[in-house]
Amino acid sequence: MPDLREPVLAVEDIVSGYGKKRVVGGVSLAAYPGEIVGVIGHNGSGKSTLLKAIFGLAPVWSGAVKLDGATISPKPRDLIRASVAFAPQGRGVFFDLSVAENLDLGAVSLEDKRLIGKNRDRVMELFPGLKEDYGRKAGNLSGGRKQMLSIGATLMSGPRLLLLDEPSLGLAQKAVKEMLAFLNDINAGSGTTLIIVEQKVRELIAVADTVYVLRNGAVSYSGKADDLRDEKQLRDVYF
Numbered sequence: 001m002p003d004l005r006e007p008v009l010a011v012e013d014i015v016s017g018y019g020k021k022r023v024v025g026g027v028s029l030a031a032y033p034g035e036i037v038g039v040i041g042h043n044g045s046g047k048s049t050l051l052k053a054i055f056g057l058a059p060v061w062s063g064a065v066k067l068d069g070a071t072i073s074p075k076p077r078d079l080i081r082a083s084v085a086f087a088p089q090g091r092g093v094f095f096d097l098s099v100a101e102n103l104d105l106g107a108v109s110l111e112d113k114r115l116i117g118k119n120r121d122r123v124m125e126l127f128p129g130l131k132e133d134y135g136r137k138a139g140n141l142s143g144g145r146k147q148m149l150s151i152g153a154t155l156m157s158g159p160r161l162l163l164l165d166e167p168s169l170g171l172a173q174k175a176v177k178e179m180l181a182f183l184n185d186i187n188a189g190s191g192t193t194l195i196i197v198e199q200k201v202r203e204l205i206a207v208a209d210t211v212y213v214l215r216n217g218a219v220s221y222s223g224k225a226d227d228l229r230d231e232k233q234l235r236d237v238y239f
Contacts, residue, residue, distance in 0.1 A: 014063030016053035025217040041214035085159035095139030106153030
């Protein structure tokens, strides 16, 4: 039975790349309110480029990106104003600034400044370790704490849609599970819609609602995450 809800974000047959090289070749996906969408695929499959194209950090050569049903020309500033946030690959924090200062910068786009304290409390509740490190410079944090801070800073604006590019990058296996559990808590606690690009396939499938598999810049499979929790089915569509 078709889903009659309107997606928060819909990507329709988009093509993107760099210079003359096409990396994403006609990808379509949809993220519905309160959903966790997982995007998986081997290195070079186009996952990161897809997220960058959605957020306006890579060109959209053809196809459409729709927000709340309206076609947009993706630009980071416009998307931030529309309550869409992007946590890039590689711990996007300012190393010379403290945890507190990084969080405050994440709230710069927040129109109602009265929400800053509330959002900060929410971030501290989700990531208690950041409270311990509140006055420390971000550059002195462990890899896991830097990743938490990067995501925490994006949450300071109270986004309704959060794009995450490999949040587990560089984390130990235990920290990977903790990170994805935190993201699941964010989704469950605030209803934030998440689109997560991730190399840790099984761990992502454990928390996702819908999964897209990219291969050579195209969607080779899409369906419910529940269906891929069967090891044989996962191997058939991914490995």
